[in-house]
Amino acid sequence: MIELVLIGIGTGNPDHLTGEARRAMAQADLFLVPNKGAGKSDLADLRTQIIDTVRSDATVAMFDMPVRDDTMPYLARVDAWHDEIAVIWADTMAQHPSARRIALLVWGDPSLYDSTLRIAARLDPAPQIKVIAGITSIQALTAAHAIPLNTLNGPVTISTGRRLRDHGWPDGCETLVVMLDGACAFQDLEGAYDIWWGAYLGMEAQVLAAGRLPDIAEQIISKRAAARAAHGWIMDTYLLRKAQG
Incomplete structure (x- = not known):
């Protein structure tokens, strides 16, 4: 066989x-x-x-x-x-x-x-x-930003950009990891969120950004577009968490 x-x-x-x-x-x-x-x-x-x-x-x-x-x-x-x-x-x-x-x-x-x-x-x-x-890219992302994946005793949801775009923030979700998001669905979120984003994670071409939405959304979109244009492809993911305070 x-x-x-x-x-x-x-x-x-x-x-x-x-x-x-x-x-x-x-x-x-x-x-x-x-x-x-x-x-x-x-x-x-x-x-x-x-x-x-x-x-x-x-x-x-x-x-x-x-x-x-x-x-x-x-x-x-x-x-x-x-x-x-x-x-x-x-x-x-x-x-x-x-x-x-x-x-x-x-x-x-x-x-x-x-x-x-x-x-x-x-x-x-x-x-x-x-x-x-x-x-996984999730492990590489949290390592690159030196952050824990979850809050203390908190749940984590892993989803796609398509679902975030079509259905919004999942009910009962505290931390959301988004993969396969070519349209940057995070830019349409309403409310206070923190984001940790990364592309080409763990590679020489790694690009990172983190901050409060919507303060950093345009910066991420710009970095993503420039990186994709430079390489012809992009692999990226990001973690979103409801902002505290």
């Missing part, structure tokens, strides 16, 4: 690799690396650079990511996209029939706002799945 190993690699810094991740990479027969198209080639390059830090002799299979159909409703669009990716994975693996242990590097951790596990579940025949936990 083929073993598909999903390896959490943190936020792009090779130092984020755990010992377990390095051992799994050392044992892999094949690495699947997605190519997300023009403007995002750095993402594929980062993956191959991370592989090279562990395996100079690695066999790497690049595959092109399909484009989502924006005319479809969001959930149906993503579901169809996952189906397409699973077919591409299967076709790519079939081109390497001798590979029994296949690795795919996952930003952050495969369990947190990542669909690699959902795509892997579509493969037929089903491989044996192994997951190697990785450092």
